[in-house]
Amino acid sequence: MDKMTIGVVGAGAMGAGIAQVAAQNGHEVILYDTKYAALESARHRYEKIFARLVEKGKWSQEKSEEVFGRIHFENHLDKFEKCGLIIEAIIENLDVKKSVFNALEDVCSKDCVLATNTSSLSIAAISSAVQHPERILGVHFFNPAPLMPLVEIIPALTTDMKVVENTRALVDSWGKVTVEAKDTPGFIVNRVARPFYSEAIKMYEEGVADFATIDWALREIGGFRMGPFELTDLIGHDVNYVVTETVWTQFYYDPRFKPSITQKRLLEAGLYGRKSGRGFYNYNEEEKAQPTEDQKLGQFIVDRIVAMLINEAADALFLNIASAEDIDLAMTKGVNYPKGLLAWADEIGIETVVNRLNELYEEYQDDRYRTCPLLRRMLKNGTSFFS
């Protein structure tokens, strides 16, 4: 049977990556962007990436040409007519996304599934723009899409479950790890990961330690691949801050998700991180900031951040955002956490986690540190997440 043609709207960082994944998996791909320059830049990017894969011996020249040949660069929407699935990856703006979906419905076939790669917008709001919302769902890839295994699948209130099932099976067949999440702010990863950044910045603001020491602690003691300051500098504060702010506002200003003024100032000053030469760190300086390698301090930092992350993961489970297995998979496969947070809670012990959170709550008297009812219930009943 012929593989369905996949449409991708937006040839930026994510769209180009998603188009590559589909083409590598044997699909003809229509990659569309309103900007000619974006299509050209995606084309150059493929040439470079594919040449490197051939050079390293990972791909044959023939495979590289085949994959490249399957990607069709287009700037007319009517080319989407023959697609079985269209994935939208344009700018994170609700009105623009709604108008794109509205236009897509006019050109695509009646059986075509429409997906959005939004990180933080409501799938329900996006699907309100079309006449057949049962075929719209969130299919959220992580950056870079060809390398990161995780894809969050997000049905909206009106999505047909058959559409969810089929799309999930298709993305699974691309070798991705899919998890299903409720249509709630940040889905799984962008919700559960918030304290990794915000609690680290808060500790820096309070003078607990400097950036380099907090990064060192999370890396060397916590086992995370990168510390929060180096990671947000890499992601870009324009992206990371906006996700935090969007999640916070969508949760009705819950203090648990409150953004930080320190990060906002970086954004206001145009210090976006690596891409602008300076963020928390200054990349124009030869000398790298050195951490204070104090084990006791490092452990304190890790314990506080991990307790906050576990609290968030437990809350996601408590509110049925996803299953315990999917929450742990999402954090290990989407953002490379060294362990699933719920399994980590079992390992540390629920009592220890609850005690750490209670201590923070007592000290700060801030709702930000309220312990998830599920953790407190588990402590009372002597249960754990997985055993």
Ligand SMILES: NC(=O)c1ccc[n+]([C@@H]2O[C@H](COP(=O)([O-])OP(=O)(O)OC[C@H]3O[C@@H](n4cnc5c(N)ncnc54)[C@H](O)[C@@H]3O)[C@@H](O)[C@H]2O)c1
């Ligand atoms: N960058 C990430 O790390 C990341 C990760 C996961 C999800 N996302 C989400 O993916 C989406 C795209 O993000 P990105 O980082 O690839 O953005 P980007 O800025 O790199 O690319 C967006 C592209 O969309 C094009 N575009 C804008 N309006 C358009 C329209 N009306 N029709 C067609 N093309 C249009 C732009 O020309 C640009 O090429 C966003 O919703 C974002 O939240 C981003």
